Amino acid sequence: MGVVIGLWTVITGSGAVSTDNIPTVAAVVRGAAGSWQDLLSSLGATLETWALGLAIATVAGVTLGLLVGLSQWADSATDVIVRMMRPLPSLALIPLAILVAGLGVKMTSGLVAFAAFWPVFINTRYAVRQIEPRLLDSGRAVGLGRWGLIRRVVIPATAPTIATGVRISVGLAIVVTVSVELVVGTGGLGGYVLAAEQSGATGQMYAGVVVGGILGWALNLLFLAAARALMPWQAVVGRGLG
Amino acid sequence: MTAGTLPRGRRRGRSHGWRRSLARHGASWLGLAAVLGAWQLTAIALDKTVFPTFSRSISVVGQLLTGSVLTGDIVPSVIRALTGFCISAVLGVLVGLTLGYVRWLGEYCSAFINFLRSVPSPLLIPLAIAFLGLGAKMVIAVIVSAAVWPVIINAFDAARRIEPLYLDVARICGLRGFALFRRVLLPATLPDIFAGLRIALSISLAVLVVAEILGASTGIGYFIQNAEQTFAVPQTYAGVIILACLGWLFDTVFLVLERRLLAWERGLSGGLRV
Numbered sequence: 001m002g003v004v005i006g007l008w009t010v011i012t013g014s015g016a017v018s019t020d021n022i023p024t025v026a027a028v029v030r031g032a033a034g035s036w037q038d039l040l041s042s043l044g045a046t047l048e049t050w051a052l053g054l055a056i057a058t059v060a061g062v063t064l065g066l067l068v069g070l071s072q073w074a075d076s077a078t079d080v081i082v083r084m085m086r087p088l089p090s091l092a093l094i095p096l097a098i099l100v101a102g103l104g105v106k107m108t109s110g111l112v113a114f115a116a117f118w119p120v121f122i123n124t125r126y127a128v129r130q131i132e133p134r135l136l137d138s139g140r141a142v143g144l145g146r147w148g149l150i151r152r153v154v155i156p157a158t159a160p161t162i163a164t165g166v167r168i169s170v171g172l173a174i175v176v177t178v179s180v181e182l183v184v185g186t187g188g189l190g191g192y193v194l195a196a197e198q199s200g201a202t203g204q205m206y207a208g209v210v211v212g213g214i215l216g217w218a219l220n221l222l223f224l225a226a227a228r229a230l231m232p233w234q235a236v237v238g239r240g241l242g
Numbered sequence: 243m244t245a246g247t248l249p250r251g252r253r254r255g256r257s258h259g260w261r262r263s264l265a266r267h268g269a270s271w272l273g274l275a276a277v278l279g280a281w282q283l284t285a286i287a288l289d290k291t292v293f294p295t296f297s298r299s300i301s302v303v304g305q306l307l308t309g310s311v312l313t314g315d316i317v318p319s320v321i322r323a324l325t326g327f328c329i330s331a332v333l334g335v336l337v338g339l340t341l342g343y344v345r346w347l348g349e350y351c352s353a354f355i356n357f358l359r360s361v362p363s364p365l366l367i368p369l370a371i372a373f374l375g376l377g378a379k380m381v382i383a384v385i386v387s388a389a390v391w392p393v394i395i396n397a398f399d400a401a402r403r404i405e406p407l408y409l410d411v412a413r414i415c416g417l418r419g420f421a422l423f424r425r426v427l428l429p430a431t432l433p434d435i436f437a438g439l440r441i442a443l444s445i446s447l448a449v450l451v452v453a454e455i456l457g458a459s460t461g462i463g464y465f466i467q468n469a470e471q472t473f474a475v476p477q478t479y480a481g482v483i484i485l486a487c488l489g490w491l492f493d494t495v496f497l498v499l500e501r502r503l504l505a506w507e508r509g510l511s512g513g514l515r516v
Contacts, residue, residue, distance in 0.1 A: 004354050076266040077273035083490065089448030091364075092463070092485045094455070095470035096478055099292050171360075179364040179452045183467075190365065197368035205372070209365050216360030 023203045028210065031196075031203025039211060042192040046177055046215070049105065049188065053112025054173045058166055061117045065124025065162075066154065075125065082122060090115035090176060094183050108180050115176040116169035123165025127158035163227045170223050174216055189215070294476045302480035311465060316484065319450060319462040322378055323492075326385025327446040331439055333386065334393025338435075339427055341394075342401025355394070363388035364452050371457045381453040381461070388449040389442040396438030400431035436500050443496055447489050462488075 008025055023031070032039060068074045093111060101107035131154065139153040181190025189212050196204035278296050285295040306312065341348040341355075366387050367380075374380040404427070412426045454463025462481060469477035 073269060076269035077276070079266070079270035080274040081270075081277055083493070085486075089444070089451050089485060089489060091448050092451040092466060092482050094452075095466050096482055099470050099473075099475060099478060175362045175364060178362040182364055182367060183452065183455055189362075193365050193368050197372060202372070205368060209361060209369060212365045213357050213361035216362055217357055220360065 023206055027203035028206045031201060031205075032207035032211070035204055035207075039192060039207065042187065042189050042208075043211060043215065046174075046181065046188040046190070049108045049112060049180075050173050050177045052105075052109040053177065054116050054166075054169060056109065056113035057116035057169055057173070058120055060113070061120025061165070061169075062124050062162060065121045066128060066150070066158075068121075069125040069128025070150075070154075075129065078125075082118075082125075085118055090118075091179050094180055097180075098184070103184055108177065108184075111180055112173050112176045116173040119168040119172065120162065120165040123161050123168075124158060127161035128154060130161075131157050159231050163231065167220070167223055167227070170219055171216060174212075174219065178212065292475055294479060298476050299479040299483060302476045303483050306477070306480055306484065315460055315462050315465045316488075318378070318460050319454065320488065322381050322454075322461065323385065323446045323450045326382045326450070327389060327443055329382070330386050330389035330393055330442050330446070334390045334438070334442070335397050335428070335435055337390075338394040338397025339401045339423065339431065342398040342431075343427060345402075348398065348402075359391040359395075363449055367453055367456050370453075376457045376459065378458070380457050381450060384453040385446050385449050389445045392438040392441040392445065393435065394438075396434045397431060400434035401427060404430050433504055436504060440493070440496055440500070443492050444489060447485070447492060451485065 005025060068078055090111065093114065097107045097111045101110060135153050135157055136149065139149045144152060177188065178190040181188035182194055185191060185194055189208055193205055193208035193212075196202075196208060282296045285293050306316075341351055363384065367384055370380045370384050370387075374383055408426050408430055412422055417425055450461070451463040451466070454461040455467045458464050462485060466478055466481035466485075469475075469481060
């Protein structure tokens with residue numbers, strides 16, 4: 001990482017490339033420092049939309065996923081819908097959402113929730129179908145009722161897979177949030193970068209992108225730490241480099 | 243819901259009869275039909291301009307698919323998405339396998355790569371516009387910047403987990419460089435790479451839309467945005483329906499290709515795990 005920043009400094013500093021498109025590191029830092037209040041409030045707005053959408057998506061995804069996964073018929077009946085919805089680019093729904101719900105927070109969060117819902121729902125549904133039958137039989141053998149079975153067996157057994165789904169949604173929700181901000185052009189990190197681009201403030205534009213990267217990276221780490229703390233019985237399968 | 247509806251393992255083995263599978267297929271299409279029916283009825287009941295009926299929207303889909311939109315917007319979009327996907331696939335496999343195989347290089351780059359892939363790719367659209375201007379080149383670049391990551395990550399992980407025996411045998415046989423890559427590294431990691439490619443394909447289509455909304459004057463994303471802004475409501479819905487079908491089509495074709503190309507793998511892994 002340090003090496004890359006070093007390279008960036010050297011290349012832009014040496015004048016080998018035009019600084020119109022690639023600003024120097026110092027210019028990016030200046031851009032961030034010069035508008036830090038803007039940047040901070042944009043970050044706050046983005047986080048707010050993100051958190052609201054993700055919360056709705058997680059609750060709805062887990063609940064519906066459990067309900068559908070526990071019934072064979074509901075599972076079959078939702079199969080084609082899921083196969084159509086999963087690859088549907090939820091970003092394509094931005095114009096539609098604007099049309100139906102206007103430009104407010106309701107539209108943004110609703111769209112984020114819709115996009116983030118699918119990974120949680122699909123993983124929950126899948127996880128319920130994959131529960132080791134012996135676990136359920138043992139649960140029944142020790143006399144657990146349906147709620148007991150769901151609370152004591154189904155949820156702990158499916159939690160790691162659900163966590164993977166939520167982890168996908170964490171990243172997806174950020175992408176959708178930023179996209180909506182870019183398209184609508186108001187507020188948030190997307191709005192910040194767009195405004196910087198339109199006013200030719202290259203340093204600020206890069207600063208916004210870098211902050212976006214840090215945000216995505218930090219949220220991912222935070223989620224992994226939370227998952228580890230909440231599910232000590234299961235090592236979270238961490239996909240990642242190194 | 244009762245405890246009795248919980249899936250039981252003993253029953254599941256028998257559920258693969260053709261009658262069962264036919265019933266399931268029927269049920270799954272019925273589910274879709276139910277959703278579309280609900281759409282139709284709600285739209286009639288609400289009677290709002292921003293929520294046209296399904297039949298109205300689908301008839302517009304028919305018009306679009308026979309008119310100039312097909313050649314002017316849909317085909318260019320499909321070409322952009324597939325071009326971006328192919329570049330991501332080749333680039334991702336090369337970078338991922340190299341970083342996974344050459345361990346010190348992978349460790350060196352991992353922090354940087356982890357940061358880069360955390361950048362929400364739509365944020366790069368203004369950047370790409372500044373560099374490449376408006377148009378297809380910019381759209382493809384943005385697609386690659388988003389779709390390359392799942393391929394890199396999967397190729398990287400697969401190359402790290404590769405069975406050491408394969409590499410030993412390859413070394414004994416004197417395979418090096420490109421031959422090693424083509425004969426051992428690539429086939430051994432292909433199943434994992436395909437999982438990444440599938441994600442990359444759906445990302446390609448998603449990012450395509452935003453990139454086209456923000457910086458293109460043709461394409462399905464531009465069409466949907468334009469329809470929304472001119473308040474052509476049924477056209478907006480029709481565009482989204484076309485995109486949904488495209489996504490479904492991409493995914494289905496991909497799965498068929500994967501089954502073909504990886505046919506050898508299923509037999510192999512079954513045999514080795516005895």
